[in-house]
Amino acid sequence: MPNPEPTTRSGAHDDSRTASRFDRLRGALATPVDVASLAVFRVLFGAVLFWEVWRFFDNGWIRTYYIAREVHFKYLGFGWVQAWPGDWMYVHFAVVGLLALGVAVGYRYRLCSALLFVGFAYWFLLDKTRYLNHLYLTLILCFLMALVPAHRGASLDALRRPGLRSETVPAWSLWLLRGQIAVVYLHAALAKLNGDWLRGAPMGAWLRARDELPLIGPLLGQSIAVPVFAWGGFLFDLTVVPLLLWRRTRLLAVLLSVFFHVTNKWLFDIGIFPVLMLGATTLLLSPDWPRRLCLLFPPLGPSRSPSHRGAAAGVGAPRVGRWLTGFLALWFVVQLAVPLRHWLYPGNVNWTEEGHCFSWRMKLRDKDTVSTRFLATDPATGREWVVDQGSTLSTRQREKVGQWPDLAHQFALITAQRMLEEGLGEVEIRVEALVSLNGREPQLLIDPEVDLVAQPRSLAPAEWIMPLDRPLPGE
Template sequence: MAISTSPEVEQQAPVADSQETQPGRLARCRQQLVQALLYPTDIAMLVYFRVIFGAIMAWEAWRYVVPRGPEGVSWVQTQYIFPTFHFTYYGFSWVKPWAGQGMYWHMYALGALAACITVGFCYRAATTLFFLGFTYFFLLDQVNYLNHFYMICLVSFLLIFLPANRAYSVDAWWKQSLRSQVAPAWTLWLLRFQIGIVYFYGGIAKLNADWFAGEPMRTFLYTRPADWTLVQWFGNEWGVQFFSWGGLLLDLLIVPALMWKRTRVLAFIAAVSFHCLNNIMFQIGIFPWFMMAASLLFFPTEWLREKKPQELVDAENAGPLPLTGRRKLTLSLLGVYVAFQLLVPLRHFLYPGNVSWTEEGHRFAWHMKLRVKETSVVFYAFDENQQAIPLGDNPQQFLRRHLNDRQIRAMASKPDLTLQFAHYLMDDLAKNGYPNATVRAEINASLNGRPYQPLIKPEVDLGRQKRNLWHASWITPLTTPMPPPSQRRRPPTAAGSGMPTEDDLPRAPLPAPGNGTGGGVPAGGALSAPAADEPPGE
């Protein structure tokens, strides 16, 4: 008997074959990626990065201990020794500054470790201790958060595992068996990835309505002093559009432009120009210099030396390194780290509202120079009998008894820090005979030139709000629309003179607990711009 073949069956066969080959394609792609990551590359670029990283970190340590200003005080003193209260990161409240002159010795140690990294002396121990020491320094106070400090923590962590001391180092000079002119390609690509993340997510963060409206760049440029070096070229609307669109496009396109041979030189010139202008405009410390130096990582390794060492030639002829169990583990951990870096900057999308207003998810997301906030803050305290607790005879000096000006500005503009200070104030009141005190705050803020509106709900007892990583319901949603450029607020150019007038501020009723009509004592206000002798700000 003849058996006919169904046309439907014949048509399904190619689909089945395609489905069967799909895993094979994925396996081949995975194998090609593994081979590319394990392919030998010149170690010279790793050595270059080790040297410039160590040198810049030694310079940064010195910047924090050198005396400044007419009073001759250092940043270590003003930011870590003088303040009686520090704003900690969630889960790290146990991290405290060293007592006495300990912070000076800590910075001296970081400088010495950075010097060891530069010359490749006891490299593994030096990078490990530097990572731990700098991360401790980073965690001391949220007020001093800087994106490039976070980047330094990450890069110093990566350097622990990179063989950057196998050539041109004291370690290699002492120990001949350590010497090598070759490193697996993943070591260089990991550094490129980390630097690329800073650029790319910095560009993604600029894709918002305020940035396209020219803010806060317009505020930055229009409030510069008349004698500013570049005011005649950029202190106008043309400069606003140039910096807004130029910064956005550079962040998004600089990495592929540096990778492509035809655009590499022009891209590097653009990056250097961009960072030099940033240094002049914002005085953001080591960040521009570090990023200029790190941009060279995207150049081919032949840029550092034309003739390949024979060891590298032999290694290239031998092909990729064999995939041992240890290398499988290394590449797996590498994948976890890459996924972490890709996902963490996006977490602010899990929170409702404008991240520049609520500050929830702002940190660790490479949001740089995206907002200008002017704020006014008043704290109120009530005892268990609904009576107002006086917070001092001189309202303007109340906050300065506990915080420095930099901390005041940050606390008044970042709700999480406001909550921390309210907890600190409640504990302080308990020690002074008010164990059941109620602490509230009235904060009005202007974001990127908008009119003032309440930042937090003034009726909420902040002292009893728990600190966590979830959205804070006591933050007032941003409802004030962006006005036309001519109607936007402009902070003053001088630090310390940015207090709004009473007519600027929407006054919300602030009832005392129960049925009373309480009040409090004004606690001062957040200044609008950092002082010239302060460390770099966000």
């Protein structure tokens, strides 16, 4: 009989090498890195979020979106999240703004960051028609900032408690945020690999709409501008993270980032997103970049630098616990997988919207609602009438309901329930939604023969969404 001993030794050797790699990873995640860039990002993040809260107060959006509206559209499973009664929504936003300032200055940071996540999550979940990628990113960053020790430097906590102050943080706290930003850019690039975007739709229409801008306006109307912006956006999203991480290309990447995000802010109305992403870009620079610019932090001598002390640690250096390592691995598996879930649904995601949210599909399509009619039918009498949307929904809600099948379904369910409570009995509701995608000839979005009240809300593909069958203009 053959001797099994060599196989056993080989298996043990493989297990040993795997364990060694795992231990090296845990050691690398625990390596001390300069706290400076993380602390500066904390200040920037808190300030940007405070600015977003101020915009809601200044523009009257709190009353418009949350107080004056009786109907709010919910994410599946979060129907229990309801707006505060009366003017208490103002109090909620004020508290969120104060918590954002607490994070920025690092005052009772752990408490403020945890409460900020809870307060912002409530705000985010109130109405699905308010979904924006930058709000989703802000929600994720609120959660991650509550986990990392960003208050160890340049904070009131470190000033009040000298024992908390540190020149370093473990590397995992920086790479957790870096990895999240990399996920956003990666999926933004992958989402642009679709026929419409690569053919210049809807970028061409957006650029032509800005031809009134001084100096640059006439250039935006040139045919060459469309592929430059479309392919340039794809290449930027695909390469900016490695270019920022590599020292030799870092300056070029910083200049490209500033140009890209400032241009987006100037040409398109996308809120705080460009500013937020520019702030997040600083996390991909060398951790000690604020010291080199003498920004909040004094320079450190070579003997006191985190890299020097990390290298000197050598054997016996601290390692990240297994539970934390497992959490980090699971977090990034989920973050990489969730944006791909639209492949589980049939049809074009830009048309069906199934799998669109939480997928970093940013500024990829332009939908134009030609008309939307909700028709209610009394099955007992056969009487049919048009549902009045204007008295119930805001302008933005009506726009989204006409473009997102899930929201049209929700509105049908809400309307049927309201009619039942008003004594009108059970009704059937059908929708005639005529929509154009990226300049295509308008077509029906939802099967007008289907009673949406009879359709359950679920994560399963909605068979009542009409397939996209109109070609792009010129095809």
